[in-house]
Amino acid sequence: MTSKSRLIPPDPGPFGSLLRRRRTERGLSQLELSHLCRISTRHLSFLEAGRARPSREMILHLADGLLLSFAAQNELLHAGGFAPAYPVSPLDSAVLAPFLEALRETMRRHSPNPALICDRRWRLLEANASARYLFGQLQSGGEETNLIRLLTDTQKAADHVANLPDVLAELSARIRLELLGAGGDEELEDLARRLESALKRHPRPAASLRSPLTPLILNTPSGRLSLVSLIAHFGTGEDVTIRDLRLELFFPADEATREAFLAFSSEDPGQPTV
Template structure:
């Protein structure tokens, strides 16, 4: 497909702006107040009576908190070249990013941590993440390793997750939101949805007494380890690759798991054991 055909099939910039405004549940009056633009001008932009400048597309994209990848799509729809680069992680200018990610992952040992891209494919992981991959079918560990597939596949982590229904519902809720705004995520969502689960999946996250998060309870030998996750992103990214990186760090959710991990739990690679 040629670039000319792609541009022909691209929805008009006004249509895309209106879609994003409605997705953010903002009226034209709301957005005009945020962007310091008259409602009349916004109406003209959305209906195609006026063409936005490149600066206006970038400005409105920022006010609507549109991801950088989608901002480039809006710029193309308005007839402008994309302005946000997408650099490979091994590019020279990404050196500081690689160093920061490596420090975070290694510094999180002996707790598991991974970095994933926009598709939840694992880009990097620390040594302790091997705890999660014990007993997983070899084909699920062939690159690119998808973190969600690894977790929910019946030949992956799923048989070891003692609260699989609860954890699966949590992940599928996150994935459903992603699929609603990203057509590329629909196929993965449908694949995950069809995996078997022998536990009931709650439709709502209703906390019980004392609950403060959904734990990941993982069977390890004759005991169960409990974790909660934290997500970290780069806050001032101007590159698509950097903006879409997510580091997920897992922390012990109870004293027993803390003791097991700090007590030399045998989950490290064989060459690391003394």
């Protein structure tokens, strides 16, 4: 009985299991992560196996080496039995007010070109008049505000987005990259699966040479519009919600699109869409 019990490995516990999962998601060996974090491979092995208990500082050190998001760092701390390091403020909190106002001011200045604010799970939070006009056609009067779902769940997307396969492929690559830092975000993983499924229905044609930028080409009552976009987020602010906010600014990719946006009303650009 004693000899058998020695063969049973210790339970790694929630922290050890989660740490191993995050490491393997990054494609790192124990040796590689230990070198990145400048700790011994033996100690890392003990942490993953549940044979050593991590300190709060060690957890944050490992999270930094894994390039985890604030939300994923909080999850790792919780698994280790510690309180979160980063707050998660409601969108209507006073803490977020100056950050949201900065985004809204940027949207106002960007009109008549489209601009929108979304979170890291691609939920549309606010949009200016031009963006509401464009994406309202995808909603078709419904209440769905998740941009990925709008592009993958309805036939309307295939009718509205002229280069849907290219857009889906670009989004799929972007979400796979975001998942590395998200640390097992189930909703983001679901969106990644939806994109993969949509790409099977709308495969991207093989091409020997692609444009350095993937435009968004839309069929609208105003004609075919071609756009390129720039995504910005806050690199400061130790709050999960602040770091999750994304501002996407769309720019005309041709003169016809530029003229079409000049015809749009630019009034009331910052009203919430949800």
